[in-house]
Amino acid sequence: MTLDAFFLPVASDAKDKSGRRFCLFYQPETQSDWRGAVVYVHPFAEEMNKSRRMAALQTRALAAAGYAVLQIDLQGCGDSSGDFGDATWERWVEDVCLACHWLQQRSTAELWIWGLRVGGLLASAAAARIDRPSNLLLWQPVVSGKQFLQQFLRLKLASEMQGSDPKKLMERIHRQLAQGQSVEIAGYRLSSGLAGGLEKAELSPAGQTREIEWLELSARQDAEASLSPLASIRLEKWQAAGRSARGQAVGGPAFWQTAEISECPALLEASPCDSTIEGWATAMARCAISRKLPTISARRLIRSRVHVRRFGASCCGACATPHRVRCCTCRLPGIRGSPDWSCSTPWVRSEASLAQRISGTITASACCRKSSGSSC
Structure with missing residues (x-):
């Protein structure tokens, strides 16, 4: 890099x-x-x-x-x-x-x-x-953008509303911006051109x-x-x-x-x-969920550039069969799209957060099975 x-x-x-x-x-x-x-x-x-x-x-x-x-x-x-x-x-x-x-x-x-x-x-x-x-x-x-602008303008209200009517203060700010004037909010000078575009x-x-x-x-x-x-x-x-x-x-x-x-x-x-894959990080997780691969930290996988591609080519070049995935690390078939493997747990197939699925680590235990029903 x-x-x-x-x-x-x-x-x-x-x-x-x-x-x-x-x-x-x-x-x-x-x-x-x-x-x-x-x-x-x-x-x-x-x-x-x-x-x-x-x-x-x-x-x-x-x-x-x-x-x-x-x-x-x-x-x-x-x-x-x-x-x-x-x-x-x-x-x-x-x-x-x-x-x-x-x-x-x-x-x-x-x-x-x-x-x-x-x-x-x-x-x-x-x-x-x-x-x-x-x-x-x-x-x-x-x-x-309109809702965000309103929230940003409220920072101005918070600093000036002591003893004043918040509604009138907000009207005054909008009037200033409509007239092409700038408004200083939380240390930032907001121009009418920026506020107008953000609002739309x-x-x-x-x-x-x-x-x-x-x-x-x-x-x-x-x-x-x-x-x-x-x-x-x-x-x-x-x-x-x-x-x-x-x-x-x-x-x-x-x-x-x-x-x-x-x-x-x-x-x-x-x-x-x-x-081509459901996110490079997600793909790395799926790559690791294969037989005989020890527990591996997701962050370690990212740093070591372990990744896979599906629908034809794998990054290690070991697989030429469409719809089959092979792991760069162990060169064994992965789960996604492989005709010989299927997943027995819903969280591997789901599109939920990667963090929810792996909880910081990736393990091969009880996560996949052969189509015949035997365990990994």
Whole structure:
């Protein structure tokens, strides 16, 4: 894996004269190893800073698994040029499109746009504009920009509402934004151009979006973690429209808003980015669930780049039979799609969270059986 830091030039204007976007580019050792190309879109305001640790961990894991990942700081954010108070929603969408175009020029690998929180709204908007099909990886996505904006504006109310009417304060803030004025909230100057675009934004995948993976966090740390009703409704709506959309809930802290920088290992393990398998991490788990393979940590599998492909080719080249999977480590048939093996436990077949299925480790005990009924 190699890491390059550089500035991506953009069209300059009166408020952004230098016109540069800071980028971090993680890539496999050789371009022929790219299993996919990923653009990361960070969340809004302070959530971006709280999420840097998790974004870095996920990016490194993806790069180690063979994906090229481009992280871009949007206008006025991080080390990019411009001021946050001058940023507009339109310019942010253009920045994401620019990042996608930059990756497209360097590879024909399948494109994923990975958005966290408000980054999911930007990813969805950019996917509708780029000139090639793409996939969406959504981490705790914001569904309604209008609702998110209202929550953000309430931070202003909390600091000024002593002895004042909250309703009148909110009306005054909206009036200022409608008149083209900026409003300072929690140390960030919010422009009317950014607020207006965010307010109109809705999570609605474009027609050329192929795969949608929705991952969200639950306060529950056990197998009872489930998707929120809103997520379930959206996914069902997209599935009814013929889209390939899946969702998972994993237990862990809301790291984008915790007081201290925190991690959520279960979210890292559950993040898929390969339409040929049900997520590279999930595939690694299934790869390990085979005969005579000892207990292996899921994180160790990720670091050692153990992975499989189904429907024809395996990564070790040992299997040429369609619908058969062989493990890179033990070279024995795996479970998924193998005609000789089937699973006796529902959790292996389910699309539930990887963390729920393996609980931090992967074991071969009592997880599979031959079709004749004998145990592993």
